[in-house]
Amino acid sequence: MTALALERAAPGAAGTVRMTYRDAMREAIRAAMHTDTRVFLMGEDVGRYGGCYAVSKGLLEEFGPERIRDTPLSESTFVGAGIGAALGGMRPIVEVMTVNFSLLALDQIMNTAATLLHMSGGQFNVPLVIRMATGAGRQLAAQHSHSLEGLYAHIPGLKVLAPATVADARGMLATALDDPDPVVIFEHALLYNLEQEIAADAGPVPIDRAAVRRAGTDATLITFGGMLGRTLDAADQLAAAGTRAEVIDLRTLRPLDMDTVLASVRKTHRAVIVDEEWRSGSLSAEISARIMEGAFYELDAPVGRVCGAEVPMPYARHMEQAALPQVPQIVDAVRATVGG
Amino acid sequence: MTATAAMPTAPPTAAGDGAHALALLRDMVRIRRLEERCADLYQAEKIRGFLHLYIGEEAVAVGVMQALAADDAVVATYREHGHALARGVSARRIMAEMFGRSTGCSGGRGGSMHLFDAATRFYGGNAIVGGGLPLAVGLALADRMQGRDRVTACFFGDGAVAEGEFHEALNLAAVWRLPVLFCCENNLYAMGTALDRAQAETNLALKAASYRIPAWTVDGMDVEATEHAARTASEAVRAGEGPHLLEFRTYRFRAHSMFDPELYRSREEVEEWKARCPIATFEGRLRQRGLLTDEQAQEIERAASAEVDDAVAFADGAPLEDVATLTRHVYSEAASP
Numbered sequence: 001m002t003a004l005a006l007e008r009a010a011p012g013a014a015g016t017v018r019m020t021y022r023d024a025m026r027e028a029i030r031a032a033m034h035t036d037t038r039v040f041l042m043g044e045d046v047g048r049y050g051g052c053y054a055v056s057k058g059l060l061e062e063f064g065p066e067r068i069r070d071t072p073l074s075e076s077t078f079v080g081a082g083i084g085a086a087l088g089g090m091r092p093i094v095e096v097m098t099v100n101f102s103l104l105a106l107d108q109i110m111n112t113a114a115t116l117l118h119m120s121g122g123q124f125n126v127p128l129v130i131r132m133a134t135g136a137g138r139q140l141a142a143q144h145s146h147s148l149e150g151l152y153a154h155i156p157g158l159k160v161l162a163p164a165t166v167a168d169a170r171g172m173l174a175t176a177l178d179d180p181d182p183v184v185i186f187e188h189a190l191l192y193n194l195e196q197e198i199a200a201d202a203g204p205v206p207i208d209r210a211a212v213r214r215a216g217t218d219a220t221l222i223t224f225g226g227m228l229g230r231t232l233d234a235a236d237q238l239a240a241a242g243t244r245a246e247v248i249d250l251r252t253l254r255p256l257d258m259d260t261v262l263a264s265v266r267k268t269h270r271a272v273i274v275d276e277e278w279r280s281g282s283l284s285a286e287i288s289a290r291i292m293e294g295a296f297y298e299l300d301a302p303v304g305r306v307c308g309a310e311v312p313m314p315y316a317r318h319m320e321q322a323a324l325p326q327v328p329q330i331v332d333a334v335r336a337t338v339g340g
Numbered sequence: 341m342t343a344t345a346a347m348p349t350a351p352p353t354a355a356g357d358g359a360h361a362l363a364l365l366r367d368m369v370r371i372r373r374l375e376e377r378c379a380d381l382y383q384a385e386k387i388r389g390f391l392h393l394y395i396g397e398e399a400v401a402v403g404v405m406q407a408l409a410a411d412d413a414v415v416a417t418y419r420e421h422g423h424a425l426a427r428g429v430s431a432r433r434i435m436a437e438m439f440g441r442s443t444g445c446s447g448g449r450g451g452s453m454h455l456f457d458a459a460t461r462f463y464g465g466n467a468i469v470g471g472g473l474p475l476a477v478g479l480a481l482a483d484r485m486q487g488r489d490r491v492t493a494c495f496f497g498d499g500a501v502a503e504g505e506f507h508e509a510l511n512l513a514a515v516w517r518l519p520v521l522f523c524c525e526n527n528l529y530a531m532g533t534a535l536d537r538a539q540a541e542t543n544l545a546l547k548a549a550s551y552r553i554p555a556w557t558v559d560g561m562d563v564e565a566t567e568h569a570a571r572t573a574s575e576a577v578r579a580g581e582g583p584h585l586l587e588f589r590t591y592r593f594r595a596h597s598m599f600d601p602e603l604y605r606s607r608e609e610v611e612e613w614k615a616r617c618p619i620a621t622f623e624g625r626l627r628q629r630g631l632l633t634d635e636q637a638q639e640i641e642r643a644a645s646a647e648v649d650d651a652v653a654f655a656d657g658a659p660l661e662d663v664a665t666l667t668r669h670v671y672s673e674a675a676s677p
Contacts, residue, residue, distance in 0.1 A: 040485065066485065069516075071512065072508070072511060072512060072515065074508035074509075074511065074512060076474060076504065076505050076508060077473070077474040077477065077505055077508035077509050077511075077512050078474075078512065079474070080471070080473070080474020080475055080477070080478060080505070080509075081474050081475075081477045081478035081481055081509075081512060082478060083474070083475055083478055084474065084475040084476060084477060084478020084479040084480070084481065084482065084492075085478040085479070085481045085482040085485070086478070086482075087463065087475070087478065087479060087482070088413075088478065088479045088480075088481070088482025088483060088486075089482055089486060090481070090482045090485060090486070092478075107468060107471060108471070108474060111468050111471060112466070112468070112471060112475065116464075117669050117670070117671070117672065118449055118669040118670055119446060119449060119450050119454045119456065119464070119465070120446050120449075120450065120454070120456035120458075120464065120465075120669075121444070121445070121446040121447025121448070121449050121450065121456065121669060122447065122668070122669040122673075123446070123456050123457070123458040124456060124458065124463065125672045156667075156670045157670050157671070159671075180671075180672035180674060181671050181672050
């Protein structure tokens, strides 16, 4: 596995277009539905309402109610129905409004989608894509704001994606739909308005490797999803002060592309993981352990972590912000690592 | 029609000609003998894990399977040996699975609770109570969206009726008018909890009415009644009339699993139900009608016994899966894990 090259707009023959993460996701759904009649979208308010985050706005008019299906508020059953439809030859995209609600469907995701292939001795694979919004930052408090990516990345049988760029929002869905097994896509709610330039003919991207978003030699910053932006900001600040940090966007949280992470750590000898999740048992813990297992003697300092505070997300803005990793903390963590 | 309307009663010759009647009897006997042997093999420690026997409930699976075509789908529970056998999964592959062998119908990775078979569209073998209902809804949705007139039969117990997924799945199937035949096997106990201790309304068919799903209560101890009900309901489902529900009143004669001292029900109650044994009563009825001779009855027993012997020999001689393949089938082979 090799890391994806730097994705500073590499215009194809068709040039570039500027679009939001939300529009890129919608374009990805549209393209998939035009390409493959087996693809359909279902979930709460994906149709007439246009999607809770307006991702599916306009799709009902374009594709009709058979393929853009509003469901009752029955997470467990519409996710389970997605599994059944996948078994029956369709290629469902199931949208779950937020990661917190997905816990109502966790039984179907873990006990059925992730186990069927193995439990049936290889007879029944589940080509299902589940999309859900994740993360904090919109003052939605303790039942709409969490980052539980690691919970899903814990489960064998699933693939877990966290597109952090507009190009990945545009490109990961098609690859996920081509996958014979269940894929969970986490879309950070703060990314929907992110605007970036992507190739006008941008298409599918690999979902099995991390990307080096910024090259550096002094420390490795490892992150994903909604934390990529502020991690890059921290790297900018560090660069201004003479510390060149390499930034790795994991992109795929299961399976983890540790080759890319370890290659970077062998170069920089220092690592800091930025993870919006609660620290205990988070992906940051797993990555830290794997760095220890794979590159212990390369390390010049303990692996650092900047994680979300271990508290149900509070409503008040200053409290919420205090619970989330911020640029100064990332900068401090890198300085502690480099100075140590 | 709803639970309040009477199911058209089965004509006295619902089993049709003698050959069909004998086939119904044969399938029930096959299930009974296979499972009796399973119990012995459990004591002999050839079968391990949880083992849930269907003994007493055979008329439900056998009757319902008569109404299904080869390309229909079946979703079952963890008490599914009978459903698998009646659906056409071989006794050899079922037994090999319980022995944990690689030639078992799930390659030894499923066991008693997770029998699967793609060839007969048998989707398990689900050990999460109620977990199969959404799956059935999705299979039916796929059929609907691809313009196929197939039926998905979904078996579940009275325990599942207490799960949220029962209500969610019935509602969604009804809202989308999907071709699901919901088959509730009401054996009066959710493990050890009696129905009337768990349900405010013990007429389970009545619950379907709140989703505008036609439903009937059926004598689950009478294979002619179960077949007739399943045929009637599945024809309506296949004709596009939306989901239907059948509540089969039945009873398991054995313990819930092999670890159950049966403290929650009386011996008298068990004996009362045993007197309604679906095999013995149907056999008696066929003899009365002159459709079953002693020779035929003996032949059915002999064949079932031979089939079980053969299955056990096959399972005992079957290879174990190479432990080097431990992590196989976590992801599809073509894709990189």
